[in-house]
Amino acid sequence: MTDSDSQEVARRTFLKRMATVAGTAPLAPALFGAAAAQAPATPPTAGPHGNEGAHDTERLAAYAAAVRYEDLPPAVLQRAKDCIADTVAAIIYGAELPWSKMIIAYARRNSAAGTSSILGDGGAPVHAGAAALANGAMTHAFELDSLTKPDSGSHPGATVFTAALAVAQERGLSGRELLAGFVAGAEVMFRIGHATKHTNEARGFHAPGTTGPFGAAAAAGRLMAFDAGKMTNALGIAGSCAGGLLEFAHAGNGAMVKRLHMGRAAEGGVLAASLAADGFTGPSSVLEGRYGFLHVFCNDWDVSELTHGLGSSYFTLDIMLKRYACHITAHNPVEAALDLRNEHKFTAADVASIAIAANDRMVETNNIATPGDVMLAQYSIPFSVALSLYRDPVDPRSFDESAVHDRAILDLAARTKLTATAGQDRRDLAVTVSIRLKDGRELTRRVTSFKGTPERPLARAELREKFLLLTQRLGPDKMAPLFERLQGIENEKALDWLNV
Numbered sequence: 125m126t127d128s129d130s131q132e133v134a135r136r137t138f139l140k141r142m143a144t145v146a147g148t149a150p151l152a153p154a155l156f157g158a159a160a161a162q163a164p165a166t167p168p169t170a171g172p173h174g175n176e177g178a179h180d181t182e183r184l185a186a187y188a189a190a191v192r193y194e195d196l197p198p199a200v201l202q203r204a205k206d207c208i209a210d211t212v213a214a215i216i217y218g219a220e221l222p223w224s225k226m227i228i229a230y231a232r233r234n235s236a237a238g239t240s241s242i243l244g245d246g247g248a249p250v251h252a253g254a255a256a257l258a259n260g261a262m263t264h265a266f267e268l269d270s271l272t273k274p275d276s277g278s279h280p281g282a283t284v285f286t287a288a289l290a291v292a293q294e295r296g297l298s299g300r301e302l303l304a305g306f307v308a309g310a311e312v313m314f315r316i317g318h319a320t321k322h323t324n325e326a327r328g329f330h331a332p333g334t335t336g337p338f339g340a341a342a343a344a345g346r347l348m349a350f351d352a353g354k355m356t357n358a359l360g361i362a363g364s365c366a367g368g369l370l371e372f373a374h375a376g377n378g379a380m381v382k383r384l385h386m387g388r389a390a391e392g393g394v395l396a397a398s399l400a401a402d403g404f405t406g407p408s409s410v411l412e413g414r415y416g417f418l419h420v421f422c423n424d425w426d427v428s429e430l431t432h433g434l435g436s437s438y439f440t441l442d443i444m445l446k447r448y449a450c451h452i453t454a455h456n457p458v459e460a461a462l463d464l465r466n467e468h469k470f471t472a473a474d475v476a477s478i479a480i481a482a483n484d485r486m487v488e489t490n491n492i493a494t495p496g497d498v499m500l501a502q503y504s505i506p507f508s509v510a511l512s513l514y515r516d517p518v519d520p521r522s523f524d525e526s527a528v529h530d531r532a533i534l535d536l537a538a539r540t541k542l543t544a545t546a547g548q549d550r551r552d553l554a555v556t557v558s559i560r561l562k563d564g565r566e567l568t569r570r571v572t573s574f575k576g577t578p579e580r581p582l583a584r585a586e587l588r589e590k591f592l593l594l595t596q597r598l599g600p601d602k603m604a605p606l607f608e609r610l611q612g613i614e615n616e617k618a619l620d621w622l623n624v
Contacts, residue, residue, distance in 0.1 A: 178408075179408050179409045179411075179412060179413075180411060180412050180427060180430040180431050181356060181359055181360070181407075181408055181409055181410050181411045181412060181416075181430075182352065182356050182408050183430075183431050183434065184312050184315065184316075184342075184359065184411070184430060184431065184434070185342075185345075185352050185353075185355035185356040185358070185359055186352035186355070186356075187308075187311070187312070187434050187435060188308040188309070188311070188312050188342040188345065188346055188355050189308075189345065189346065189350050189351055189352045189354075189355040190352075191304050191305075191307055191308040191311070191346055192304060193300040193301070193303055193304040193614070196303070196304070196307055196438075197438065199441060200307060200438045200440050200441060201303055201307075201614065203440055203441055203443050204303050204306050204307055204310070204440055204443075205303070205610065205611055205613060205614075206443075206445065206581075206582075206587055207270050207280055207281050207285065207306075207443050207445070208281070208285055208302075208306065208610055208613065209587065209591060209607055209610040209611060210269075210270055210281060210445050210587065210590070210591070211263050211269060211270065211281030211282070211285045211286070212243065212591075212606070212610060212622070212624075213268075213590065213591040213594040213595050214262070214263045214264075214265075214266070214268040214269045214281065214282075214594060215243045215244050215259050215262045215263050215286075216243060216244040216594060216595045216597075216598065216624060217244075217265075217266060217268060217520060217594040217595065218244070218261075218262035218263060218264070218265030218266055218268070219243065219244025219245050219262050219265075220244070220597065221262075221265050221266060223261075223265065223380045223383055224258075224261060224262045224265045224383070227257065227258055227261045227262070227383075227384065227387060228242055228245055228247075228258050228262075230257075231250060231254040231255070231257050231258040232247060232250060232254070234254065235250040235251045235253070235254035236250075236251060237249065237250070238250045238251040238252065238254070238255070238294065239293055239294050239296075239620070240252045240254070240255035240256075240289070240290040240291075240293045240294050241255060241289075241293060241620075241622060241623040242254070242255050242258045242259060243259055243262070243622070243623070243624055244262060244624065246624070249293070249623070251294075252290035252291050252293070252294040252394050252398075253290070253391050253394045253395055253398070254391075255286075255289070255290040255293070256286050256287045256289075256290040256340070256387070256390035256391045256393070256394045257387040257388065257390065257391035258387065259286040259289065259290070259387075259390065260282050260283060260286040260287070260336075260386040260387035260388070260389060260390030260391065261383045261384055261386055261387030262383075262387075263279070263281050263282035263285075263286060263386060264279060264282045264382070264383050264385070264386040264387075265383050266449050266502070266520055266523070267446070267448075267449050267450050267451055267502040267503075267523075268446055268449055268520060268594065269281045269282045269386075269446065270282075270443050270444065270445050270446070271443075271444055271446075271452050272314055272317070272439070272442040272443055272444060273442055273444045273553075273573070273577045273578055273579075274318070274442065274551055274552075275317075275322060275452075275551040275552075275553060276313070276314045276315075276316075276317025276318050276335070276439075276442070276551075277317045277320060277322050277324065277325065277331025277332060277334075277335055278310075278313050278314055278317040278331070278332055278335045278336070278339065279332040279336065279386055280306075280309075280310045280313065280314075280339065280440075280443055282332070282336070282386035282387075282389075282390065283309075283313070283332060283335075283336030283337075283339050283340050283386055283389040283390050283393070284306055284309035284310050284313060284336075284339040284340055284342075284343045284390075284393075285306055285343075286340075286386075286387075286390040287309070287339075287340035287341075287343050287344050287390040287391075287393045287394050288302055288305040288306050288309060288340075288343040288344065288347060289302065289619065289622065290344075290390075290394055291305070291343075291344045291347045291348065291394060291397070292305065292347055292619050293619050293620060293622070295347065295348070296618055296620075297347055297618070297619065298616060298617050298618065298619070299613035299614050299615065299616035299617075299619065300614050301347060302347070302613065302619060303613065303614060304346060304347075305343040305344070305346040305347040306343055307438070307440050308342050308343055308345075308346040309339040309340060309341075309342040309343025309344075309346070309393075310339060310343075310439065310440045310443070311342075311434075311438065311439055311440060312338055312339055312342040312359075313335050313336065313338055313339025313342070314339075314439040314440075314442060315429055315430050315431065315432060315434070315439065316335050316338050316339075316411060316417070316430065317331065317335045318426070318429040318432070318439075319411070319418060319425055319426055319427060319428075319429035319430045320334075320335070320418065320421070320422045320425055321422065321424050321425055321426055321550075321551070322485070322550045322551045323422045323423040323424045323425065323550075324421045324422050325370060325485065325489070325550075326423050326485070326550070327421065327422060327423050328369060328370050328371070329367070329368060329369060329370065329421055330368035330369060330370050330382065330385050332368070332385060332386060332389065333366065333367055333368020333385035333386070333388065333389050334366040334367065334368060334417070334421050335366075335389075336366075336385075336386060336389025336390065336392075336393070337362040337363070337365040337366050337389045337392035337393045337396060338359055338362045338363070338366070338393070338411075338417075339389075339393065340362070340389060340390045340391075340392065340393020340394060340396075340397075341358040341359055341361070341362035341365075341392075341393040341394075341396040341397050341400075342355065342358070342359065342393075343393065344358070344393055344394050344396075344397035344398070345358040345397045345400065348397055348401050350397070350400065350401070354400050354401065355400070356406075356408050357400040357404065357405045357406045358396045358397045358399075358400035358406070359396070359406065359410055359411070360405065360406020360407045360408060360410040361395070361396035361399055361400060361404060361405075361406035362392060362393055362396040362406070362410075363406065363407070363410035363411070363416065363417050364406070365388070365389070365392025365393070365395065365396055366389075366392075366417060366421065367385075367388070368385035368388070368389075369381075370489065372499075372500075373489050373490075373492070373500075373503055374489075376496045376500070377496055377497070379497060379499035379500050379503065380499065382499060382503075383499075411427075411430060412427050412430065441578060442578055443578070444576050444577045444578060444581075445576045445581075445582055445587070445590075446576060447459075447517075447518055447574065447575055447576050447582075447590070448508070448512070448517040448518060449502060449517070449519075449520035449522070449523050450502045450503075450504075450508035450511075450517065450523065451490060451502060451503045451504075451505070451508070452553065453482070453485075453486045453489075453490045453505055453553055454490065454502075454504070454505045454508035454509065455553070455574040455576070456553055456554060456555045456571040456572070456573075456574050457480050457482070457505055457508070457509050457555050457557055457571075458508055458509055458512045458517055458574075459571050459574040459575065460555060460556075460557035460569040460570070460571040461478070461509050461512055461513060461557055461559065461569075462512055462513075462517075463569050463571070464557070464559055464567045464568075464569050465513060467567075468565075468567055470559075470561055471513075472510075472513035472514045472532070472536060473532075474561050474562055474563070475513065475536060475539075475559055475560070475561060475562070476539070476560045476561060476562045477539045477540070477541070477559075477560045478506075478509060478510075478536070478539065478540040478541070478557065478558070478559050478560075479540075479541050479543065479557070479558040479560075480505065480506075480509070480540065480541070480542045480543070480555055480556070480557050480558075481542075481543055481544075481545045481555060481556040481558075482505070482542055482543075482544065482545065482548070482553075482554075482555045483544065483545065483548040483549065483550050483551075483552055483553070484544040484548070484550065485550040486505060486542060486544075486553070486555075487542045487543065487544045490503060490504060490505045490542075491504075491505060491506065491542045492504035492505075492506065492507065493506050493507075493537055493538050493540070494534060494537070494538070495507050495528060496528075497528060498523060498524065498525060498527070498528055501523060501527065501528050502523055504537070505540075505542060506537040506538075506540035506541075506542065507533065507534075507537045509537075509540055509557075510533045510534075510536035510537040510540060511523065511527055511533050511537075513536065514530070514532060514533055514536075515527065515533075518593075519593065520593075520594070554570065554571065554572040555570070555571060556568065556569075556570045557569050557570075557571070584611075587607075588604075588607055591603065591607045592604065592607070598624065602624075606624065609621075610622075
């Protein structure tokens with residue numbers, strides 16, 4: 125038996141004895157004192173990204189703790205600001221929806237007065253965790269929030285920004301600190317998402333509910349000025365906040381819970397960082413360990429992705445912004461359908477059938493021909509494509525309750541068939557759309573990158589147009605200046621003004 129084997133046996137024996145003692149008598153006060161005095165886990169042997177001999181979790185933590193605004197390239201900062209502005213608009217729109225109002229009411233009912241704002245409802249500030257919960261859920265309330273390309277199974281606006289804003293407002297921090305925290309969280313979360321190879325969803329988990337707590341914890345920890353040790357603990361704790369099931373996509377009901385996944389991820393990250401700040405510990409191998417996140421939540425994974433390009437490449441540049449109020453898997457198909465209609469001048473009534481070749485994940489999860497409610501309709505590729513030929517998909521109000529019962533849209537959705545393209549990666553959202561018209565013509569368009577992806581980013585004028593569309597209930601006189609202020613958020617000394 126090796127020394128390491130002996131240590132493992134001794135550790136297990138100790139744990140068994142402690143479990144027996146805990147079942148028969150209270151733990152001695154001295155044990156609590158020892159735990160409280162325990163130093164944060166400090167990664168061994170410093171390396172260029174914080175620790176050559178460390179776990180990958182520790183290397184990610186060291187990186188996140190060291191992110192500084194001054195070191196971030198202008199393009200990275202601009203992508204972060206675009207995401208922040210886009211997220212604020214999504215929250216304001218989402219605040220009016222009935223499922224959001226339920227979460228807002230819960231957050232306010234269970235939080236004392238604080239300094240963090242729940243956006244969009246005009247109420248008094250609350251504690252950071254409550255604000256992160258509400259804002260995270262509202263960001264995702266109507267399929268309007270940001271993701272990444274390549275797909276990392278992450279929603280940076282809903283999970284990272286909402287947690288970062290809550291903590292920054294709680295601590296009276298500046299716009300520059302907010303941006304540094306956002307980038308730290310995004311860089312950590314995206315790498316974790318890529319490491320999953322998106323197989324957490326194949327296993328039945330809603331990916332952003334599992335990756336989000338890590339990104340939120342890293343952002344919050346950076347704003348709390350954590351060292352590498354405390355950041356490692358924050359990530360270790362966040363692993364036990366990961367969750368969210370995909371059953372809503374298959375049960376035909378209960379899709380409100382999808383929105384909750386983002387709020388809980390943001391709230392979980394704030395919780396993890398807050399506990400770590402007080403000395404609470406979590407496993408330093410939470411991501412790559414045998415019983416860690418990747419092994420437990422995924423069918424397949426790539427540990428090397430956790431630190432790929434760390435310190436040399438910025439995955440924040442991969443953030444993409446939506447144009448339509450539907451699931452991200454529907455964006456390429458919708459754009460293809462609209463491109464074909466605009467080019468060939470047909471109407472929805474002229475369409476005999478639609479065929480969409482996509483990845484197997486899209487076929488398995490988003491192929492919902494007859495959605496039971498608005499949320500499932502937005503999650504459905506056939507429905508979203510059919511709706512786009514009858515209504516304006518850029519306006520989220522097109523996806524209202526009447527659309528779900530519109531016989532023409534439902535009939536066309538039923539004539540829209542998805543097939544899996546052999547060998548296409550689950551993270552690749554490219555599609556080939558073929559529309560057969562009643563006059564016998566068959567029109568085909570392949571789309572790999574919709575408008576809003578990193579390859580085809582929205583121009584500032586397009587971002588502003590979307591911002592004003594989503595926030596129109598508050599009026600352009602108030603919202604246009606807010607958009608400009610968010611675009612210059614690095615100049616703000618405090619963030620208490622962000623309380624619409």
